[in-house]
Amino acid sequence: FSQFQRFSIVRNFKIKIRLNSTLAFVEAKEGAIAPSSLSSLTAATKIGKPITALLVGSNASEISKELLKISAISKILISKNSKFDHYLPEHVSPLIVDILQKNQDFTHLVVPGSTVGKNILPRIAALLDVQPVSDVMKIESENTFVRPIYAGNAWETLKNNEKLILLSVRGSAFPQIEINSSENNNISIEEITAPETISSVEFISEQLVQSERPDLGSAKSVVSGGRALKSKEQFEQIIEPLALALNAAIGASRAAVDSGFCDNSLQVGQTGKVVAPDLYIAIGISGAIQHLAGMKDSKVIVAINKDEEAPIFNLADVGIVGDVFQIVPELTEKIKNL
Ligand code: FAD
Numbered sequence: 001f002s003q004f005q006r007f008s009i010v011r012n013f014k015i016k017i018r019l020n021s022t023l024a025f026v027e028a029k030e031g032a033i034a035p036s037s038l039s040s041l042t043a044a045t046k047i048g049k050p051i052t053a054l055l056v057g058s059n060a061s062e063i064s065k066e067l068l069k070i071s072a073i074s075k076i077l078i079s080k081n082s083k084f085d086h087y088l089p090e091h092v093s094p095l096i097v098d099i100l101q102k103n104q105d106f107t108h109l110v111v112p113g114s115t116v117g118k119n120i121l122p123r124i125a126a127l128l129d130v131q132p133v134s135d136v137m138k139i140e141s142e143n144t145f146v147r148p149i150y151a152g153n154a155w156e157t158l159k160n161n162e163k164l165i166l167l168s169v170r171g172s173a174f175p176q177i178e179i180n181s182s183e184n185n186n187i188s189i190e191e192i193t194a195p196e197t198i199s200s201v202e203f204i205s206e207q208l209v210q211s212e213r214p215d216l217g218s219a220k221s222v223v224s225g226g227r228a229l230k231s232k233e234q235f236e237q238i239i240e241p242l243a244l245a246l247n248a249a250i251g252a253s254r255a256a257v258d259s260g261f262c263d264n265s266l267q268v269g270q271t272g273k274v275v276a277p278d279l280y281i282a283i284g285i286s287g288a289i290q291h292l293a294g295m296k297d298s299k300v301i302v303a304i305n306k307d308e309e310a311p312i313f314n315l316a317d318v319g320i321v322g323d324v325f326q327i328v329p330e331l332t333e334k335i336k337n338l
Contacts, residue, residue: 020105020106021051021074021107022106023052023103023108024044024052024073024110024111025120026054026063027114028060028063031063032063033179034114036112036113036114037112038176038177039169039173040112040169042177043110044072045072047108048142051073052076052106053075054077054079055077056084056087057080057081058080058081058082064078068183068184068187068189069179069180069181073184074187075187076190077099077190078190078191078192079191080191087116087120088199088202092116092120094127096124100128107164108164108166110167110168111166111168112169117169128166130166131162133147133160133165135147136170137173140157144157144158144159145157145160152274152296153293172217172275209265211250216265217273220248220278221249221279222251222268222281222295222298223251224253225239225256226252226253226283227253228284228324229284231261234261235256238283238329242281242328245332246335248277248279250266251268251280253286254290270291272294273294274295275298276295276298281303282301282316284304284305287314292312292315300317301315303318303319308321
């Protein structure tokens with residue numbers, strides 16, 4: 001062969017390279033990418049493979065404009081079908097299973113550890129017969145992850161040898177991914193068609209608790225009340241003004257929720273939300289391990305309790321021993337006058 005002929009042979013020979021990549025499910029909230037998904041996208045970057053983001057629902061095109069500003073994303077898949085608007089797991093899970101089965105290049109699926117993520121991941125895992133890894137707090141390598149066990153009392157490092165690794169990510173463990181000011185035109189957007197699902201489940205209505213306060217899952221400060229508040233009225237009178245003065249989200253112990261002092265969406269703990277704000281103020285909360293599981297990673301913990309032996313003081317950076325009905329209004333006034 002002449003030099004030229006050899007060159008043409010090489011040029012015409014197509015080598016199929018298997019490009020492993022991560023599929024990141026992105027949830028939207030109030031017309032923007034949900035904070036939990038901004039954190040799970042950061043987690044997806046730690047896997048070290050190209051990231052394809054998946055957006056579903058009738059506002060998927062609109063939200064994709066925000067995704068175009070995230071440089072770590074190389075491709076966006078959107079399904080604009082309105083049946084995905086409320087993220088019903090009976091519809092979303094078969095869609096993701098379909099994508100994963102048709103695109104064998106995906107080696108990882110990352111979902112946020114939000115209610116939506118927790119709803120869809122087990123279904124996807126069951127449909128694919130794959131063991132999922134939930135509540136990931138650290139990604140050590142593409143198959144080695146750290147997650148809490150025993151209600152957060154220990155961390156386990158596990159190696160997952162599945163060909164397809166399914167992960168849900170604890171939002172408070174990863175910073176939110178940076179959104180640039182301009183769009184990256186190199187990101188391709190592909191519209192996909194949803195498979196016909198046989199599920200008869202449909203969305204009827206929802207009743208959301210309206211609150212002026214920041215979102216509990218992503219707030220920088222949280223003021224939480226416990227059983228000591230005694231009633232719904234006193235919970236509101238004591239907790240709300242302090243939360244307002246600090247621009248903090250409101251949280252609660254399970255005892256406060258079960259006693260009807262506030263809505264159960266405010267519960268912090270093992271069976272509630274896991275938060276890690278800069279400041280967590282526990283008011284009249286004893287510090288049971290199930291509560292600590294939801295807030296012990298907070299940067300500064302302040303506890304107010306009349307019992308100086310209360311377990312919460314073992315964890316608190318600042319402890320105030322005294323009656324919440326006296327201390328909290330005083331503290332609120334002082335903060336307001338700062
Ligand atoms: P208590 O334990 O009754 O404590 C009240 C505290 O207030 C006491 O320390 C008391 O000294 C103090 N106090 C009373 N009056 C005053 C006053 N006037 N001034 C100052 N201090 C005062 N709990 C959660 O919070 N979140 C969870 O997600 C959760 N999940 C659970 C899951 C399981 C499977 C189980 C079994 C339990 C779970 N629990 C959870 C419940 C948990 O074990 C505790 O019962 C609960 O956290 C107690 O709430 P509390 O601290 O408000 O109430």
